Amino acid sequence: MIHAWPYKTNYLSAVCHIAHQEGSWAEVVSDFEYAKAKQSGVPGSRIILNGPYKSQKLLKEAIKDNAFINIDHFDELLMIEQIAKDMSEVVQVGIRLNFNNGYTEPWSRFGFNIENGEAMRAVLRIGGSKHLELTGLHSHIGTFILDTRAYAEQVRIMCAFMNAAEREIDCRISVLDIGGGFASFNALRGIYLSPEQIVPQIEQYAQAITNSLRAATAHREAEGKPLPMLILETGRAVIDDAECLITRVVGNKRLPDGRRGCILDSGVNLLFTAFWYNHMVKPLRPLDGISEDTVLYGSLCMNLDVIHSSIFLPPLNVGEPLMITNTGAYNNTQWMQFIQYRPNIIMIMEQGNVEVIREAEHLETLQSLEHVPLALRELEIKKKPGTIDE
Template identity: 50%
Template structure:
C-alpha cells in the first residue's frame, strides 16, 4: 500500500461554459500549446543556467523581422532609412544588433542620447525627438551633427540661442501633429497642421533667421491597424513640405513618418488571432510608398525615415516564468501565483499575451487566473486562461514581449532578472545581469546618525 500523502482539497462545482468553435479558433479550449524550447534551446536548460523568471531574446528572429521590414520598403522606394526606436528596447545588445543591420538611433531623451553615444553611434546616425530636450543636450546634439526635430516654441528659442553661440545657421526638422483619420488623434507632440499652428512655427523660424527647416517629422500613434492612415499622413506632410518650399525655397530633404506599426501581440478586447487581425508589413509599405509616389513632384525623392520599434522586436522576446503557488478563489476559480508579474510585463495592462506551457501537462483545462508576485491587486498577467492543473515549479513561456517591457519594467518589490540572447548559432549569451541589493542601494546615502548602532532599542 502506498504511503504517499495527499493534500485534501474541498470539492467545488462550477458551471462550464465551453462556447462554440469558429474558423478563427486555434487550439481547443481544452488544450494549451507547449513551448518547451526557445530558438532551439530547452526552457529547462535556460532556467537551470540563468534562473526564473528569465527574459530570452532570439537574435535570429530579431534580424529576420528587421530584414523583412527593410525589404518591404526598400523594394518600393529608393531612399529609405530606418531609425531604431530606443524607447522600445534600449538593451545594448539589442541596439547593437539593429545598428549592425543598418538602423540609425531614434532617441527621445537625454538618457537615450547618452546611451547611443556610449554605444559608439555617431551623431550623423542619430535622430533626436521628444518633448524634453535639455539645453545642454541640444548643444551637444548640434555639435555632434544630430538630426533634431523641433517639438515646441521653447525649443526654437533654445536652438536659436545655440546658433548665436556657434555663429552659424542650424538645419532642423519640425514635428507635426495631424489628423490621419484615426482615434485617438495624437495632438500633444509637435505643431498642429490643420489649425495653422505648424505654419506659424515655420514663420517664427524664418523670422529668427538662425534656423533652416530641412525635414518634417510626424508620429500619428501606436499600434496602428489601418495602413491607409499612413497614406493620409504622408499626403498631408508632403503637401505641407511643398507649401514651405513655395514660400521660402526650403525643399524637404526627408519625410520622417515615425513608427507605430503593430506587432503580433493581441490587444485586450480583441478575440481573433493576431494573424487574422494584423495587416502584413507589405500592406503598410504599399500604402506609404504609393502615397509618396503619388504626391511627390517629378524628380524629387526625399529620404523616407521610419522609426521602427514594436513590429521589429516584440516577437523576438519571450519571458520564462514559474508557478510559485496555487490556490482557489472564493468563486472556485483556479489561481496561480507566478514569479513574474506586471513589474516585468508592464504591457500586460494592454495586451493578452501568447502564453504556453513550458512542459507537457496532462489533464483537462479549466479557466484560471495568473497573478504575479507583487503585493498589489492589479498584478494580473492573465485574467482568464484555460490551463490544466499546474504544480509549483511548472514553467510558462510568455511570448511576444520584446517591446517596452525591458524599458518600462519596474524595480519594485522584486529584483529584475537576467536577460539572455540566443545567438543565430544557438549559443546563449547573458546580456543583462540580474540585480542584487547593491544595485538598489548604490545611489542611496544613510546619514551616520541613522545607522543602526545609533538607534535606540524599542
C-alpha cells in the first residue's frame, strides 16, 4: 500500500517534507503543486497527477518525468495521446471513475461515469491507442466520509470494473487508487453527536477497505495473477489535528439576545474551515467564573466573520489567549489575504525546539507583485474652488 500526500490539504513546505520523509508520495492537481512536489525532492515516478485541468505544458513534463497521470475526461485523453505520439512514447495512464456507491453523494463532475458507459468507452479508446496503456484506476468518493461501508463498496465496484476492463482490452491494472476522504476529529456543523461518537478510527477504515479488497481479488490470487497496488490519498485525517490556531481576545460585548459576544484577533481569513466545523476552542490556562453561551467573532470588518456561533466559555478578559484546535487541513491552502496580515506559522520539533516555517506577512510581502503605472505614481490633488486649501 502506498500513501500519497495530497498537496491541496496543506502545502506548507515543512509539512510536505515530513510527509515525504515518512515515505509518502505526492498527489497533486495543478502546475503549481507539481512544481512544489518536485522542489520538495519527490521524483516524478512518485507523483500522482490528478484534477480536471492539466495544462499541455504540465502533461508534457509529467510524461517526461514518468509521473502517473489519472485522466479526467476525453479531451484530456486525446491531448495526452497526441503528446505521446509527438514524443514517440507509450504512456501508462489511469482513468478516474465516478459511480454511485449507495452511501455518499456521487461526485459525477470528476472522471468517467461507470453507470452510463462512459468509463468503459474510455477504456476501449485507450485500448485502441498505439500510444496509451491503461495501468490504473482512480476514484475519490467524497470528503469527511463517516460510513466505512462506502469504502467497502467503492473497492468492490472498482475491482469489478478492473476485471471488466482487463477482459475488454487485455490490459493489466497494476494500480488501484481509492483517493481519500477519511474524516478527522472535527465537529461538522449540523451534526450534534460528538466526533468521538461518529468519526471512525483509522483502523475501521482500513478494515473495511482491506476486507473488501481481499474478497474482490481472491480469484486473482487463485489464478496466480498479481494484485494491484493500493494507493490512498488521505490528507485531512493525517494533518488536521496536528495544527492549531492561537488567538487572543480583543473585546467583549453583550448581544441583543443576551448572549456574550467575544471579538478575537483572528478571522475566517485564517480559519476557512470555521464555515464547516464547530472547532473546539480552549483557554490556554484555567479560568474562574461561570461559563456562558458565547459567540466568537473574528477580526474582519464583515458580518460573516464568525469563528464559533455558540460555545460555552468562562469570562474572557481582553488579552486572554485561546487555542482553536484541528486546523491543519485546508486552512493554510484556502486562507486568504484579506484586511489583516497573516501571522507566523511555527512548528514544534521532536526535540522540543520551535521553528518558524512561514513568516508573518507585511506590506512589502503583499505589494511585491504589484506595479503602479508611471502615470499614477505622482498624483496631483486637484483643488476645488472654495476649499480651505485654496
